[in-house]
Amino acid sequence: MVLTQIKGFFVWRREAKRRGMGLMEFMDSVSSKELAELLDPVDPVRWGLVPDDQVTLESPFRDQDLETATAAAHAGDWRPVADLLHRAGQDWDRRAGYVAVFGRIAAGDDAFLRDWRSARPQDPGAAMIYAESLVQLAWQIRGGRTAGETSDEQFEGFHRVIQQVEPAALAASQLAPHDPTPWFTLITAARGLGYEHDRFRALWQELIQRAPAHRRAHESALQYWCRKWYGSDEEMFAFAEAAASAHPQLHHLRLQAAVESQAEDKVIWRVAGRAQWLDTERELLAGPDGARPDAPVRRSYLAYCLMAAKRWPEALEQLRLIGPYAGGVWARFGDPVEAFLHHRKATCRNVRI
Amino acid sequence: MRVSTRAALAVSLLVGFHVLVLGIVAGLIGIELWALSHARFVALKLAFVIVPLIYAVLRGYFTISGRQTGAEPGIPVSPEQQPQLWRLVRDLAGQVGTRPPEFIRITDDVNAAVSERTRFLGLIAGHRTLYLGAPLLAGFSERQLISVLAHELGHYSNRDTRWSALIYRGRLSMIKAGSRLDDEKWLHRIIGRLFRFYVLRYILLTADLVRRQEFAADVMSARCTDSATAVSALREVALLDTVWRRFLGQRVFVGWDAGYLPAHIFTGFLEQLAEPARQAEYEQLRHDLDGEETSPFDSHPPMTARIAALESLGAVPAAPITDRRALALLNQPLDLLEYAYRHDLVDEAKTKRLADFGTVQSAGLRFQLGAAAAEFLDHAGRATGGPATLRTVLDAVDAGRLAALDGTEREAGPDLGARARRELSRPVVEGGLTNVVMVALVDAGQARWKHDWASEPGVQITGPDAEQLHDSIVDALVEGGSTASLRGLLTAAGVPLDYHPAGTRPTVLTGEN
Incomplete structure (x- = not known):
């Protein structure tokens, strides 16, 4: 114990010097985990x-096309985004991944999406990104803090926006009835909307009819079924078991x-x-x-x-x-x-x- | 613990408190004296500790056990001024078996209470005062008043337990004392904490006893009237409490900022209570007593338990009831209540113009809404660099600049994007825009402030179709919406788009009222 301390003294002082700090200042500024690691470097x-x-x-x-389209969306140009979604075709997982990325961008600044939707009101891709962006926007307004640290205004904003997801997703689904992506968005939104098990299962049926092995949707549904959301360990494992064996x-x-x-x-x-x-x-x-x-x-x-x-x-x-x-x-x-x-x-x- | 044991313990805690403090002080002095006679130098050093300690203990002691001071609420009424009321109170004191109060005061709140100036934590009783709230006198029937008076006087009757009045007094003065201790210096803080600990023990120990006494006092009120009346009085208090608070907010102080007060508050209150369209709601309020939370510091058991106990008592009236309003007991009742209520208002009330309720409310709402609308427009002007007018707001809404129109101070949220800010601002802008539109319509003679006792105060749109107007505001504020239909409606109603509300400064009376 004493030996460790003596060793520590030299090792820590050397590190402190390297960082241009006094020993006490250094020891205050780093965690005890870091201090321990210095004694036993790996x-x-x-x-x-x-x-x-x-x-x-x-x-x-790396998905070069995605990077190009992302840069374009930030710059307000929707065309590369539309092309990208079009090229993804019926690779539903890939499509859902794209919709999630552009939904997040649109939740911050939706200039490209607004232009896109007014230029092509019937574009299912734009409608899907819009629905997804509402989920992301709602959570952005809710923020990551505890309920006590979240204002009423934030909660009200969250509820107002998350309520708009379902009509938006259903509208998108009307434009592309075979596409599971709007249902993937609803599966994710179900946590924020607090859907009951029966309602969630109905959504899930819609999704797996269209894409039985949708990876992202399964990962999202697993979250719904876990204990910290609306399920339990038993329900979560049952869901994972069923999916993994199928x-x-x-x-x-x-x-x-x-x-x-x-x-x-x-x-x-x-x-x-x-x-x-x-x-x-x-x-x-x-x-x-x-x-x-x-x-x-x-x-x-x-x-x-x-x-x-x-x-x-x-x-x-x-x-x-x-x-x-x-x-x-x-x-x-x-x-x-x-x-x-x-x-x-x-x-x-x-x-x- | 048995009731009698508990009561004995409570009384000995009261007495013991004085004995303990005097014992400590005597002990400290004793130590010092002993030291003085044996080792002078040690005694001198000891004095530095002992003298401040004695001071702190005595200071805490006198703070707790001293007389309660402070201005008395309300106005006194003498037996000459209100003989019927005094006769009733004296009769009741006789029935209950306690001495009548020396003073009766009419206060401004929904409350009735008897209190005593006590010394030595209630061990020695002093003058007794009955406080009667003006709103209760306005709302009660005579028998309800009797029931409540019998309850309050019942606390001082010694019929239930031998020591109950003493414990009740002790508890009241302990609760008051606990809030009087100040904690400026550390030594006082420590001593104060000890005293407060003692006070807390006493309060918790007596919680159960005092609740029993409440039930006993309720029995007294049922005996002096009957079970049904006693229950109805409890329910009436709950009703009057709610209605009075709302009445003050919506009808009395609504014009305060604009410089107005109603001339006859209690005339209005009686009309409000008698309004036929409100009776169903009032009946609901009388029965809304469930779901109250309780704590050891509450002097009263839950209302539902009291009502159940009263009903199971089944006291019936001795003779057929002839009941009248409590006001019938008073000489010139409305003047008295009015005077009592105004007496406890701040001096600023004297600068207010007195008017009828309709005038007060119109002036007040116009002022409040006008000020809110002006503030919203002024912010919009500053934020957009344009004039502070309705047109500036409409233009900004069309340009999607909702966040700029929202002057709310928020905790900095670095992770909020432009769209999220817009979303948070949407309801704020809707509220601000609605205010401006309403005041503009009132000023253009297309809407008026409605005043009647049947409904909540508000604006009544007389010109454009209210629903259409609301829809046009919603349409303007949705994502990608337009103000076109709202502009059309406003123009048709004769509202100038360069509107900014005038007259948002209060009327202040100077000189004689």
């Missing part, structure tokens, strides 16, 4: 991981459900059947699934669950495959990059021991 590179400073939130699957490409829903309940259920990975999920997910990602665009996100969930199950070498293997991308499960933390770096270090340290 270099992830020695464990086959990318260097810390290369870690990024940018997805390894569609192998949705197997990761089990892991997402596990992460949802993990905070409360520390021993979740000691159940043999569940430990098997991790093996299955690992095998799936070793196959063709590992090359799909959602593979890094799925790997992040797998890695995180492997860590929770204390299967460190396997977690390290997934971290190597993830590379620099700090998206996926880490987005659940306040600072995803920091969370990713911290979990990488923890894994390295545990593999060494």
Whole structure:
């Protein structure tokens, strides 16, 4: 103990000097976790991981067309957005992803969308982005603070806007009756609208009639069924189970459900059947699934669950495959990059021991 | 704990308080004296601690147990001025078995109470005063008044428990005392905290006893009248409380900022109470007593429990009832109530012009709405760099500049985009624009302030179709909407688009009223 303190004194003083601070000032400015890490440094590179400073939130699957259209939307030009949606065709997952991106942009500034809708009032893509933008706008007005710190005005604004989602989504669906995207928007809005289970199930039927294995919709519905929203652990796992057994490409829903309940259920990975999920997910990602665009996100969930199950070498293997991308499960933390770096270090340290 | 044990404990806490404080002070003095006679130097040092300590203890003690001071509310009425009221009160005191009050005062609130100037935390009783709220006298029947008076006097009768009056007095003065302790210096703060702890123990210990006494006092009120009357009085208090508060806000003080007060407040209050169109609502209010929250500091049990207890008592009138208004007991009742109410108003009331209710309300609403409309327009002028007129607002709405028209100060929200700001501003602009339109219509003779006792005060549009007008405002404010139809309606009604409300300064009386 005393030795650690003496060592700490030298290590911390060196670090403080490096940052141009006094020792006390330095110790006040960093967390105890950081202080501990300085005493026991881990270099992830020695464990086959990318260097810390290369870690990024940018997805390894860059979509050049999406980037062009995003820049155009910010500049007020809707045409590239319309083309992009048109090219996505019946790749519903991709289409839903695009609608979510442009819905978020339009929730901030909808100049491009207003021009688009007045130029082409019957364009289903524009109608879908409009409906989606209302969901995002409502949550922006609600803000991320607790109910006590949120004003009445914000709550009223939230309710006023979220109420407009359903008519907007139904109008979009009329323009493109086979497209599941407006239903995907409603599945997401159901949490804000506080829909009852029966009403939600009716929406869900509409969606899966159009796209039985819609990944984003399943991930969104999993949220609806989890305990912190309108379901329970049992309902959430039942939903994930049903989806994973019907569609192998949705197997990761089990892991997402596990992460949802993990905070409360520390021993979740000691159940043999569940430990098997991790093996299955690992095998799936070793196959063709590992090359799909959602593979890094799925790997992040797998890695995180492997860590929770204390299967460190396997977690390290997934971290190597993830590379620099700090998206996926880490987005659940306040600072995803920091969370990713911290979990990488923890894994390295545990593999060494 | 048994009632009698609890009562004995409460009384000994009252007495013990004085004994304890005097004991502490005597002990401290004793230590100092002992030290003086044995080791002078130590005694000197000790004095630095002991003297301020004695001072702080005595200061806290006298704050708590001293006389209550402060101006008395309301105006006194003498037996010569109101003989019937005094006779009634004295008779009732005899029936209840306590001495009658020395003073009767008419106050401005919906309340009736008997209080005593006590000393030594209520161990020694003093003058007794009966306070009667003017709105109660206006709204009660005679028997309801008797029922409430019997209840209040009943607290001082010693029939229920031997010590009940003492405990009741002690509790009232403890509650008052608890709020009088000040905490400027740290030593006083510590001593004050100790005293407050003692007071709190007493209050919690006696909560149950006092509630029993409320039930006992209720029994007294039912005996002096009957169960049905006692229940009706409780319900009437709830009704009068609500109606009076609303009446003050909507009818009396509505013209305050504009410089007006009604000339005959209680004439209006009686008309309001008698309004046939309101009776169903009033009956509802009389029965709206459920769902009250209770705390250990409440002196009264839940109203529903009291009503149930009264009803199960089943006291019936001794003789066929002949009831009349409580006002019939008073000489020149309306003048008395009016005087009592105005007596407790701030001096500023004397600068107000006295008028009938219609005038007060028109002046008041025009002033309030005009000021709100002017503020909205002035902000719009500043925000857009244009003149502060209706036209400027309409132009800005057409340009989608809702956020600019909204002068609300909000906590900085860096994550709010332009669209979210617009969305938050939409209801604010709707309210502001509606105000401007209404005042403009009134000024153009296309709307008037309605005044009757049957409905809430407000604007009545006489020119354009009200529904159409409302729709046109909504149409103007939806995303991508237009003010065209609103402009059309206003122009047709003769409202100039360059409108800005005039006359938003209050009328102030100077000199004699």
